[in-house]
Amino acid sequence: MKIDIILAGVGGQGILTIAATIGTAALQNNLFLKQSEVHGMSQRGGDVQANLRISDKPIASDLIAKGKADVIIAVEPMESLRYLPFLSKDGWLVTNSTPFVNINNYPDKDKLIKKVKAVKNNIVIDADTMAKEIKAARSSNIVMLGAASSFLDLKYEDLEAAIRTIFERKGEKIVETNLKALKIGKEAAEKQI
Amino acid sequence: MQKILLLGAEAIAQGAIDGGMSGVYAYPGTPSTEITEYVQRDKLANELSIHSEWSSNEKTAMEAALGMSYAGKRAMVCMKHVGLNVAADAFVNSAITGVNGGLIVTVADDPSMHSSQNEQDSRFYGKFAMIPILEPSNQQEAYEMARKGFELSEKFKVPVLLRITTRLSHSRMGITRLDVIKQNENSLPGDPRQFVLLPSIARNRYKGLLNNQINFEIDSENSGFNNYTEGTNKKLGIIACGLALNYLNENYPNSDIPYPVLKIGQYPLPRKLVEKMFGECEEVLVLEEGAPVVEEMLKGYLQREKVKGRLDGTLPRDGELNPNLVASALGFEQDEAEKIPEIVSPRPPAMCVGCGHIDAYVALNEAVGTFGKGRVFADIGCYTLGALEPYNAINSCVDMGASITMAKGAADAGLIPAVAVIGDSTFTHSGMTGLLDAVAENSPITVLISDNFTTGMTGQQDSKALGKIEDICKGIGVAPDHIIVMNPTRKNHDDMVRVLKEEMAYKGVSVVIPRRQCVQTVKNKTLAAKLKELNLK
Secondary structure (H helix, E strand, C coil), X not given: CEEEEEEEEXXXXXXXXXXXXXHHHHHHCCCEEEEECCCCHHHCCCEEEXXXXXXXXXXXXXXXXXXXXXXXXXXXXXXXXXXXXXXXXXXXXXXXXXXXCXXXXXXXXXXXXXXXXXXXXXXXXXXXXXXXXXXXHHHHHHXXXXXXHHHXXXXXXXHHHHHHHHHHHHCHHHXXXXXXXXXXXXXXXXXXX | CCCEEEEHHHHHHHHHHHCXXXXXXXXXXXXXXXXXXXXXXXXXXXXXXXXXXXXXXXXXXXXXXXXXXXXXXXXXXXXXXXXXXXXXXXXXXXXXXXXXXXXXXXXXXXXXXXXXXXXXXXXXXXXXXXXXXXXXXXXXXXXXXHHHHHHHHXXXXXXXXXXXXXXXXXXXXXXXXXXXXXXXXXXXXXXXXCCCCCHHHHHHHHHHHHHHHHHHHHHHHHCCCCEEECCCCCCEEEEEECCHHHHHHHCCCCCCCCXXXXXXXXXXXXXXXXXXXXXXXXXXXXXXXXXXXXXHHHHCCCCCCCEECCCCCCCCCCCCCCXXXXXXXXXXXCCCCCCCCCCCCCCCCCCCCCXXXXXHHHHHHHHHHHHCCCCEECCCCHHHHHHCCCCCCCCECCCCCHHHHHHHHHHHCCCCCEEEEEEHHHHHXXXXXXXXXXXXXXXXXXXXXXXXXXXXXXXXXXXXXXXXXXHXXXXXXCXXXXXXXXXXXXXXXXXXXXXXXXXXXXXXXXEEEEECCCHHHCCCHHHHHHHHHXXXX
16 A cells, blocks of 8 residues: 655644654554654744655655645645645545635635635535534644545554554543544545545 | 654664764754754653753854763764854864764755755765765664764764755654664773864874775775665666655656666765766766755766766756656656646745734834834844744844844944844854954944744744843943843833834944743743743743
8 A cells, every 4th residue: 555645734733743643553554654744934834734655665755746645634725725736636635624814815715615626536624613513622633634534545443543642641531532533524524525 | 673753853863872872962953953852852862861952053062072072972963054154163173183982963954945044065064074974865774874973983083974954854754773882981082182283283184084085985885875776777877865865766666767876875975886887877867965066076077977967957956856856857757737726825934923023023113214224134033034024124134143243244334223133042152252243343233132032943942041141241241221121012112112212323232132932932831940940031
């Protein structure tokens, strides 16, 4: 198996937690992994992405080539479109619909969502509202991971185990909240497939 | 052994810990910061009492590491590429003094300037100092080079440069660890005058370094970090340096590269292997991250050799490589990639909501307005973002500390008053000596030291300036009634504008310190305790 994932968002939105969860699940399955991240200046509210590559064979490049990504997981709708040049023809674009507006010229939300829905394989969910509904506003990133979970070629139980590993030191309550966030994300996405 | 998932920077830290390192010295700088941070929080490193406190700047770090090496122990010094400019005096001379305990100088270059002012290639520095250079192709090799680099350094008694780039530093991979080598015992250098670079001694030591060049080359030829893979198609030979190898391999998913490939991980270049390639291939393509260092060497001034790369347009002259650029250099047809939709706006980094720098700039803009624009010299840090909309508050950002000295020079030229904006950590990195120059001539400059108690941009590391700024300025000779601390808030806006105007009108050096804690550090308990102890807020 080989899967190339681009994670997209704005500095501080928690895409590295998504990456860490997928990465942990991959390592627990003895898969090869490369995960290229953005550190430094852009983390101050700029656009950030991570390239996450998982395979049962050794991986060469840290970066995904254009047109080769199997999935884009975005925690912000405009950022989901920034990486379209990397999405493969049959790839999935999975994005949160809640904009993160920290610039003056942020585009019109409806036009943005229309553009996202024009992508052949897309899933758009309101992860912020869903996370708030289960009183876990900070777990919208994990809701997005749940939404993308069917496209990652990893077992759902392995993602659950990874969430336990990642959030273990923050206590059982946080673990449970994030497991729930994962689940509602998965369910919401399944309704759209 | 179970693999551990590490960033390239962290793999280097782990490799150095496992390689018997007794201390790491560094000033934070993207993309090198995570090396030192890893040692600071690593359990084993703490049990082994490995030194990992931050240094004031890259030069002090380099010198402290050299001192540790003098005393017989293994040391690493880490910095970003432009940090090596700051440490260059110590770095170049350390090649002449040589080492006692193994010394690795790890420098992280930033091609494409993700978080930097330039994309200089540190391999030039390694060649300039005439020392061996290691350049890993992946994070596992980075681990092994950090671990083995000490041995190489001790074998030839010179420092070794470990050169990495952003993508290697900030990408994770599962790392297999090797066993932990014991730290060296203390020992004095065998030759008591080895480190005394008086001309008569330095001349001898330099001759020794020159004579050793051939040995470095032979070591490269036999190094496991360099290797030659045969190929059936001799129309082209490929030299792939460091990380570039991965982009080459990415284009041949079935590992069926038809051309001979020379992988370079250790410099000086392995001459015999390079000769072999030129002997059997019609043309040579050089893939290297950063500047065309190897390409230029091989091509020669008269460009008689058939070498392709960044100089002839086969690859772009600037910016980092990627799988697509290497694909087109290899002549592969690529599907036209989809464009980024026009609806997507750029999202540049910005100062955080609630940041004290913002209030300082809003006040400064108003105060400067009275005197006319174009007189604000800034520095390196989060406050450099004051150059962007909506602030447009600064007119320069060049190198660490340049704000104060450029303001002084501009004032010397008649641009009065001139204003400098510098952060607390940058001030103690390289601002203090410039302030002394200004005080010595009573230059009419106003220096804003925007104090947020941390080294913000690189991820909120400790600031050496904490609780010391006023005393430092007094000690340097700034008149005490022209050292003014302010709380940069909206409420204090009018006061700040008034004070700034007054100080700018003053015909001498004044220091205004807008002081408010970085919003990113509010949960940092260690810092909170220190602030309480120092009675700062």
